[in-house]
Amino acid sequence: GIQVEQSPPDLILQEGANSTLRCNFSDSVNNLQWFHQNPWGQLINLFYIPSGTKQNGRLSATTVATERYSLLYISSSQTTDSGVYFCAVSGVNAGGTSYGKLTFGQGTILTVHP
Amino acid sequence: DTGVSQNPRHKITKRGQNVTFRCDPISEHNRLYWYRQTLGQGPEFLTYFQNEAQLEKSRLLSDRFSAERPKGSFSTLEIQRTEQGDSAMYLCASSLLDSRSPLHFGNGTRLTVT
Numbered sequence A: 001g002i003q004v005e006q007s008p009p010d011l012i013l014q015e016g017a018n019s020t021l022r023c024n025f026s027d028s029v030n031n032l033q034w035f036h037q038n039p040w041g042q043l044i045n046l047f048y049i050p051s052g053t054k055q056n057g058r059l060s061a062t063t064v065a066t067e068r069y070s071l072l073y074i075s076s077s078q079t080t081d082s083g084v085y086f087c088a089v090s091g092v093n094a095g096g097t098s099y100g101k102l103t104f105g106q107g108t109i110l111t112v113h114p
Numbered sequence B: 001d002t003g004v005s006q007n008p009r010h011k012i013t014k015r016g017q018n019v020t021f022r023c024d025p026i027s028e029h030n031r032l033y034w035y036r037q038t039l040g041q042g043p044e045f046l047t048y049f050q051n052e053a054q055l056e057k058s059r060l061l062s063d064r065f066s067a068e069r070p071k072g073s074f075s076t077l078e079i080q081r082t083e084q085g086d087s088a089m090y091l092c093a094s095s096l097l098d099s100r101s102p103l104h105f106g107n108g109t110r111l112t113v114t
Helices: none
Strands: A004-006 A010-014 A019-025 A029-038 A044-046 A051-055 A059-064 A071-074 A082-090 A108-113 B005-009 B010-013 B021-023 B031-037 B045-048 B053-057 B065-068 B074-080 B086-094 B108-114
Touching: A004 A051, A004 A082, A019 A029, A019 A082, A019 A108, A019 B045, A029 A071, A044 A051, A044 A059, A071 A082, B010 B021, B010 B065, B021 B065, B021 B108, B031 B074, B045 B065
Parallel strands: A010 A108, B010 B108
Antiparallel strands: A004 A019, A019 A071, A029 A044, A029 A082, A051 A059, A059 A071, A082 A108, B005 B021, B021 B074, B031 B045, B031 B086, B045 B053, B065 B074, B086 B108
16 A cells, blocks of 8 residues: 655754655555644644645645655744644555545654743 | 534443444535544544445454444444454544545544453
8 A cells, every 4th residue: 555654753843943844655646635633632634735835824735746745834833833743645546436545644743842 | 514523532441342433524525434543653544435335444444343324424433342452542534525625534532441
């Protein structure tokens, strides 16, 4: 099956700093989502981005599908950004109805200090 | 849009007992997914439904696990003869039929088997 690698595994920032999280995947994808899991375990959908660039406030994401990677940018980080960030993908070669069958990376644990 | 709802939030049970979890998806969503997340890992796909039809099951879903979505609305996940290795967060997600529709996750049910 498709492999997903996220880096870095851990990231510690001071409030106000910027950061970039990376997601590499091993095959062509028909779905790619970035999630934030808060300390209570809730998975919050940040971006649906199998290709291209999107921005939402202080967050933006870029997926270069031909090179099989995606980047999540967090600017002016806040303590509420702390948590685990997951990249999840579904592979094109897994079948036409597989786009919801997501394979998650191991996540990046982000800690933002005041 | 009230989001995906899961009940109960927490369940503690003794080994060998049966447990059942419920998921109410976003009302207009045709697809419903179950995932499992263990400590320190990303969620793993278990199964998914399109309306009332269960279209795919992961190898992770042993014969002690059964999922239903009888009227294409809410879904239940039952685990029979629970084992300590079943302790995990069980996450439900839903999406529209459109392949460009992202998955939206519920808050999960945390199962502890003692």
